[in-house]
Amino acid sequence: xxxxxxxxxLTVSTYDxxxxxxxxxxxxxxxxxxxxxSENAQKDKAAIKSLYGALKTKLRAGxxxxxxxxxxxxASEAELCFYYPAVSETVxxxxxxxxxxxxxxxxxxxxxxxGQIECYLNQIRSI
Numbered sequence: 810x811x812x813x814x815x816x817x818x819l820t821v822s823t824y825d826x827x828x829x830x831x832x833x834x835x836x837x838x839x840x841x842x843x844x845x846x847s848e849n850a851q852k853d854k855a856a857i858k859s860l861y862g863a864l865k866t867k868l869r870a871g872x873x874x875x876x877x878x879x880x881x882x883x884a885s886e887a888e889l890c891f892y893y894p895a896v897s898e899t900v901x902x903x904x905x906x907x908x909x910x911x912x913x914x915x916x917x918x919x920x921x922x923x924g925q926i927e928c929y930l931n932q933i934r935s936i
Contacts, residue, residue, distance in 0.1 A: 814890035821936070825887035830933045833895055833926055839864050840923035847916045854911050861915075862907040871896035887933075895929035 843864070846857050874880050875893030884893070902921045909915065 814894075821887045821890065822885070825885040826891075826933060826936065829885075829887040829892045830930065832892060833930050833933070836864070836868070836896070836899070837923060837926045837930065840919055840926065844916065844919050844923070847911055847919065852911060857911050858908055861905075861919075865900065865903050865907055868896045868900040868903070872900045891929050891933055895926055899925040 839860070843857065843860055846852065846860070871893060875897055880893070881889065899922045902925055903918055905915045905918050
């Protein structure tokens, strides 16, 4: 992508930044919900797998959209600098296959992915 995302060069509109922050908070909340469900002793594994599958599919779609050249022409600077890189990095950290085993490794990948989202949220909030 041809957008430079350094603090000195950002000219992001407040509206676009708030929109991206809201979308990332939603993803972050979905990870929080999955973590709580996964750590519950009375796990509903089918529900967890369903939520995980839907979230991973959504993030993959965001990553795939980011990789399209035409996205750069229509996306906001905030999306190009924050949203699309966040979902791309996050989906790459979700190493458990959709429908995979809900175990300690699964929970660990949820924490890693949530950490990626929180990193981008912190960057947005520091602007």
